[in-house]
Amino acid sequence: xxxxxxxxxxxxxxxxxxxxxxxxxxxxxxxxxxxxxxxxxxxxxxxxxxxxxxxxxxxxxxxxxxxxxxxxxxxxxxxxxxxxxxxxxxxxxxxxxxxxxxxxxxxxxxxxxxxxxxxxxxxxxxxxxxxxxxxxxxxxxxxxxxxxxxxxxxxxxxxxxxxxxxxxxxxxxxxxxxxxxxxxxxxxxxxxxxxxxxxxxxxxxxxxxxxxxxxxxxxxxxxxxxxxxxxxxxxxxxxxxxxxxxxxxxxxxxxx
Numbered sequence: 001x002x003x004x005x006x007x008x009x010x011x012x013x014x015x016x017x018x019x020x021x022x023x024x025x026x027x028x029x030x031x032x033x034x035x036x037x038x039x040x041x042x043x044x045x046x047x048x049x050x051x052x053x054x055x056x057x058x059x060x061x062x063x064x065x066x067x068x069x070x071x072x073x074x075x076x077x078x079x080x081x082x083x084x085x086x087x088x089x090x091x092x093x094x095x096x097x098x099x100x101x102x103x104x105x106x107x108x109x110x111x112x113x114x115x116x117x118x119x120x121x122x123x124x125x126x127x128x129x130x131x132x133x134x135x136x137x138x139x140x141x142x143x144x145x146x147x148x149x150x151x152x153x154x155x156x157x158x159x160x161x162x163x164x165x166x167x168x169x170x171x172x173x174x175x176x177x178x179x180x181x182x183x184x185x186x187x188x189x190x191x192x193x194x195x196x197x198x199x200x201x202x203x204x205x206x207x208x209x210x211x212x213x214x215x216x217x218x219x220x221x222x223x224x225x226x227x228x229x230x231x232x233x234x235x236x237x238x239x240x241x242x243x244x245x246x247x248x249x250x251x252x253x254x255x256x
Contacts, residue, residue, distance in 0.1 A: 029056040030228050031076065033067040035083035036135075036168035037107065037142055037187035038215060041248040042081060045241045052235075055228045063168035065139030071096055071220060078229040080218045083107065083169075083187075084141035088218040098219040098226065104236040105250040106212035108188045109145050111203045112176050112196075122203055123153040126183060133164040133175045133184040140168045145213055146185035149205060176200065188249035204249070212251060 034042045039061045046057030060067075060077065068087040071077060072094065080097070082088050088101035117125045126132060135143030143165070150156040164181050166172035173190050175181045176199065191202045217236055219229045235241055242252055 027054060027056055028225065028228050029058060030078040030225050030232055031058045031060060032079045032081060032232070033060050033062070033071065033075070033077040033220075034081040035064045035067070035141070035215070036061045036170040037083050037140075037189060038081055039170065040189050040193060041245050041250065044244045044247075045236065048240050048244065049232055049235050052240075053228070053231060055231075057232070061168075061170065063136065063139040064141055065136075066168070076222060077220045078222050078225045079232055080220055082141070082216050082218075083213060084144075085214045085216045086141075088216045091218060091220075096220065098221045098230070101216045101218040102233055102236070103214045103216050103253045104241070105215040105245045106253050107142070107215055107250055108212055109142060109149060109185055109205045110188050110191060111205060112184045112186060112190070112200055113203075114179065114182050114200050116201050117203065122205065123155055126153075126155055126159060129182040130162060131164050131181040131183070132159055132162050133166055133172045133181040133186075135169050135172050135186075136165050136167055140166075141213055142169050142185070142187050149185065192248050214253065215250070 032042065032046065039059065042059055046059060049055065049057055064082045064084060064087045067080060068091060071080060071091055080088060080091065085103065088097065091097050092101060111122045113125060134146035137143035137147045147156060150159055164175060166175060169187045172184050172186045173193070173196060176184050176186070177195055188204060190196050217233050219226065219233055222229065
């Protein structure tokens with residue numbers, strides 16, 4: 001009789017697990033430190049990865065420089081997604097990554113303006129604005145790219161007093177959304193955000209004006225989730241991930 005009761009209880013428990021989609025295995029989780037400019041595409045990529053591999057992806061966005069400092073000081077991230085190659089290379093030299101980093105996308109700088117450029121070149125238009133927002137060039141690769149472009153166009157000294165710095169691209173995009181600045185230099189992904197795509201005017205600065213910015217990923221040596229982290233790194237080059245990145249305006253690297 002006792003055996004019959006135990007069997008009945010076990011059958012009830014298994015039935016309850018099935019009905020409530022509960023699995024006896026604990027779901028894996030990886031924490032991804034992601035450059036702020038890549039938050040939107042990585043959110044979609046993370047969802048696709050979760051669906052395929054049943055591994056939860058938790059994003060921790062900030063500027064590439066801030067995330068690098070956090071990793072150096074022991075932050076428990078599994079994967080680092082940087083908006084440049086310099087920060088992952090720095091971590092690799094300090095022994096803070098597993099294996100080599102991987103270039104998975106190329107990003108472009110875009111000019112946002114509150115008013116139509118009316119046939120003017122971006123450089124000519126900017127010479128007449130009162131405020132221009134860029135990300136902190138010491139922390140954010142897109143901020144450094146913005147400074148590089150301004151210097152190339154011989155605008156940096158003139159624009160320097162007009163610059164409004166955001167900690168990262170997310171902050172710059174908030175300035176755009178609130179209308180706090182006349183213009184901004186930001187990431188191509190901002191063009192595709194629902195809150196910004198119909199606001200103001202956008203001009204992609206072509207590769208002839210500034211080289212594409214390599215976006216690079218690296219695995220951080222956390223033993224408990226290293227296999228899942230390596231799997232995520234490989235997934236970034238998959239057709240599914242590259243389709244998502246292309247939707248947000250990112251190009252596929254020639255040599256991943």
